[in-house]
Amino acid sequence: MAANTRDIRRRIKSIKNTAQITKAMQMVASAKMRKAQGAALAGRPYAELINRVLVSVQEHADVTLHPLLEVRQANRELVVVISTDKGLCGALNTNLLREANAFDAENTEYVAAGRKGQQHLARMKRNLIADFKLPDAPALRDTKAISKFCIDKFLSGDVDKVTVLYTKFLNTLVQKPTVRTLLPISPFDLPTAGKKDAPAAAQAQSDYLYEPSPAEVLGGILPHYIHFQIYQMILDARASEHSARMVAMKSATDNAQQLIKDLTLEYNKVRQASITTELLEIATAQMAIG
Amino acid sequence: MANTLRLEIVTPLEKAYSDDVAMVVIPGVEGEMGIYPMHLPVMTEIKPGVLKIVKDGLESDFAVGEGFVEITQTGVTVLTDMAIVESAIDERAVERAIERAQAALHHSEMLNAEEIATTEAALEKSLVQLHLKRRKK
Numbered sequence: 001m002a003a004n005t006r007d008i009r010r011r012i013k014s015i016k017n018t019a020q021i022t023k024a025m026q027m028v029a030s031a032k033m034r035k036a037q038g039a040a041l042a043g044r045p046y047a048e049l050i051n052r053v054l055v056s057v058q059e060h061a062d063v064t065l066h067p068l069l070e071v072r073q074a075n076r077e078l079v080v081v082i083s084t085d086k087g088l089c090g091a092l093n094t095n096l097l098r099e100a101n102a103f104d105a106e107n108t109e110y111v112a113a114g115r116k117g118q119q120h121l122a123r124m125k126r127n128l129i130a131d132f133k134l135p136d137a138p139a140l141r142d143t144k145a146i147s148k149f150c151i152d153k154f155l156s157g158d159v160d161k162v163t164v165l166y167t168k169f170l171n172t173l174v175q176k177p178t179v180r181t182l183l184p185i186s187p188f189d190l191p192t193a194g195k196k197d198a199p200a201a202a203q204a205q206s207d208y209l210y211e212p213s214p215a216e217v218l219g220g221i222l223p224h225y226i227h228f229q230i231y232q233m234i235l236d237a238r239a240s241e242h243s244a245r246m247v248a249m250k251s252a253t254d255n256a257q258q259l260i261k262d263l264t265l266e267y268n269k270v271r272q273a274s275i276t277t278e279l280l281e282i283a284t285a286q287m288a289i290g
Numbered sequence: 291m292a293n294t295l296r297l298e299i300v301t302p303l304e305k306a307y308s309d310d311v312a313m314v315v316i317p318g319v320e321g322e323m324g325i326y327p328m329h330l331p332v333m334t335e336i337k338p339g340v341l342k343i344v345k346d347g348l349e350s351d352f353a354v355g356e357g358f359v360e361i362t363q364t365g366v367t368v369l370t371d372m373a374i375v376e377s378a379i380d381e382r383a384v385e386r387a388i389e390r391a392q393a394a395l396h397h398s399e400m401l402n403a404e405e406i407a408t409t410e411a412a413l414e415k416s417l418v419q420l421h422l423k424r425r426k427k
Contacts, residue, residue, distance in 0.1 A: 045305045049298065050369055053360045057333065140302065141408055211334035212320050220335050221358050228302065 005274070008267040012260055019256035025088065026249035033172070033242035035137070040169050040232075040239040047232050050225055054185065057208070057218070066218040067155055068226070071184045077108045078150060078159040080182070080230075082166040082237040083117030085134075089241055090248035093117070096167055096177045100126075109159060113146055113234065138238070140231050147230040151223060154183045166233045167240040173247060175240035182229060185222060295327050296365035297343065299352065299373045306373035307343075307352070314366050315342040316359055325366055332361040336370065338411075338418045351376040353419040356411065372415050379423045387416045 081100050083093050093116045100110070100117070105126060112118035112131040121128045132146050150162045162183040168176045210217045297314055299307040315324045317339025336359055341352040357370030391413035398406055 042304055043302050046300045046302045046369065049300050049367055053333075053358065053367060053369065056360065056362075141404065144404070209330055209332045211318060211323075211332055217333050217335055217358070221333075224358070231302070 012263045022249045022252040029242050029246035033246050036239040036242045040235040043232050065214050068222045072160040074161040076159045078162045080111045080164045081117040083114035084241040085115045089245035092244040099177050143231045147227045166237045169236045169239040172243045299368040311343050311345040313344040328363050338414045340422050353422045355415045379419045384416050384419045
């Protein structure tokens with residue numbers, strides 16, 4: 001690679017600029033990541049407990065008590081795709097959207113939360129019926145619009161099943177695209193809670209007493225459960241997004257630094273070579289004169 | 291048989307309380323309910339109010355928001371959107387929050403139904419906190 005010094009200098013400068021940008025993005029992502037991870041983890045105990053309560057409700061309650069528990073032949077399905085708004089976060093969206101393509105295009109309707117998912121589904125000519133925009137740090141009332149939409153669709157009978165596709169946050173380096181059935185609420189999809197409640201569940205053989213009435217309590221807790229699940233999944237997706245972006249930007253910065261190092265070496269070599277040639281020329285000229 | 295109850299109070303933001311207690315009084319939608327160990331399994335809703343805990347003969351109070359309570363023979367699980375121990379309530383901040391909420395509701399034509407509902411719920415929770423704090427004086 002016999003490039004001249006000016007070309008190499010130009011390339012070093014441009015890579016330095018890129019490195020500066022990726023470095024800044026890494027910093028921003030890592031600050032956001034800490035916040036998002038905190039929010040996602042803080043909600044976990046609540047999610048676990050509400051799951052546990054739901055599991056015991058499932059065991060004792062009759063499915064006819066509330067329409068949200070009704071299991072129907074799954075003809076039409078609604079899929080909520082929770083993706084990110086921005087790119088530059090590694091393979092996060094690619095992995096997630098690969099799962100989205102796996103659904104039967106004929107009988108599936110899609111709802112997108114996040115711009116990347118929306119663009120992808122539109123490009124794939126899938127049946128996208130709604131898309132939602134979320135703020136950077138969503139609150140329960142922001143995500144309620146989505147969960148309300150799902151509940152309405154399910155109750156009206158337009159769809160027989162609601163599935164959510166999101167990126168589960170495991171840790172900073174690992175995020176897993178996950179498919180979860182949201183509606184109808186069934187005990188098989190509820191992650192069984194820890195061991196310590198096993199004796200409690202065994203003891204509570206008798207049916208629950210519902211105060212004031214089963215219909216009212218279930219009417220309150222089931223929609224709330226759905227709202228909270230969507231909220232928690234979005235928080236998880238956010239934590240995953242920022243973690244993935246931080247890692248992607250860190251490796252981009254590292255790569256840029258490596259490139260700069262290599263190019264600087266190259267630059268010095270070329271410069272040294274030209275000095276040597278010049279010296280040689282001067283020496284030869286002098287000898288010719290003398 | 292165990293003579294304590296396992297009480298857990300959880301909000302979406304944190305685990306507010308988790309301990310063995312002698313008795314709990316919850317603000318149920320149908321009135322207050324006192325729960326001792328070996329209570330019948332009950333599933334109920336609570337409204338914003340004061341949750342009283344008796345542990346080792348000492349009482350402590352929490353201001354709680356809306357939510358659900360699952361009662362089994364050995365434990366009580368409270369899922370709510372707010373749980374603040376009495377000593378942690380900042381009276382000034384609560385008063386300001388009440389003023390803000392009331393001002394917002396005053397111009398309610400600018401809000402949609404969802405926002406009004408959220409503001410009213412926030413106002414009710416603030417009032418509960420203030421009520422608990424004032425009562426102690």
